[in-house]
Amino acid sequence: MLTAEAVISPVRLDVDIPTLRVYxxxxxxxxxxxxxxxxxxxxxxxxxxVPERVSLSVDPDGSLRVIGxxxxxxxxxDLADTAAAAFVPKLNEMGRILVPGDAAHGTEAWKExxxxxxxxxxxxxxxxxxxAN
Numbered sequence: 110m111l112t113a114e115a116v117i118s119p120v121r122l123d124v125d126i127p128t129l130r131v132y133x134x135x136x137x138x139x140x141x142x143x144x145x146x147x148x149x150x151x152x153x154x155x156x157x158x159v160p161e162r163v164s165l166s167v168d169p170d171g172s173l174r175v176i177g178x179x180x181x182x183x184x185x186x187d188l189a190d191t192a193a194a195a196f197v198p199k200l201n202e203m204g205r206i207l208v209p210g211d212a213a214h215g216t217e218a219w220k221e222x223x224x225x226x227x228x229x230x231x232x233x234x235x236x237x238x239x240x241a242n
Contacts, residue, residue, distance in 0.1 A: 110178050110179070110180060111178070111179060111180060111181070111182045111185050112176050112177065112178055112185055112189075113176070113177045113182060113185040113186035113188075113189045113241040113242075114174045114175065114176050114177075114189055114239075114241055115174070115175045115177075115189040115190050115192070115193035115237055115239065115240050115241045116172055116173070116174055116175075116237070116238045116239040117172065117173040117174075117175065117193060117196070117197060117200070117235050117236070117237055117238065118171075118172050118173075118235065118236060118237075118238035119171045119172070119233050119234070119235050120233070120234040120235060120236055121233050121234045122171045122233040123233050124233065126167065126169065126170075126171055129167060129171055129233070130167045133165065133167060133173055133200065134165060134167075136196070136199050136200060137159060137165040137196060138159055139199075141195055141196070141199050142158070142159060142163060142192045142195050142196050143156075143158035143159055144195075145191055145192065145194070145195030146158045146162055146163055146188060146191055146192055146195075149187075149191045150162075150184075150187065150188060150191065160178075161178065162177065162178055162179070162188055163175060163176065163177055163178065163188050163189065163191075163192040164176045164178065165196075171233075172238070173196075173200075173235070175189050175192045175193040175196060176189060177189030177190075177191075177192065177241060183242070185241070186241035186242040187241075187242065189240075189241035190240050190241050190242055193237050193240070193241075194237070197235055197236065197237055200235045201234055201235055
């Protein structure tokens, strides 16, 4: 399996890296990224898009790496770029998102992140610093 990365850099970071890591991971796994990848590249909603086709890592400086996984390097790059394009707007809403009405169905990490968001307010502003393609 080959990989390609899109790098998302903080323009402003208002929380520490461990908090960013928890929140970004919860946002990445919530479904926005998977839906964008499926819409653009095909697949079923039940497919394990995250982490099979795209994954996320957080660098010590707060940069985020969206990683596309595929047997073709161009497809891996397209997956990374699609995921990054879907993820950045949601990431920039951090702290402004309300807990879904039916939060009982959310993951524990998601519930924790939403609680943190309500307590913290905005956690920063992010931009794609480097596209995979």
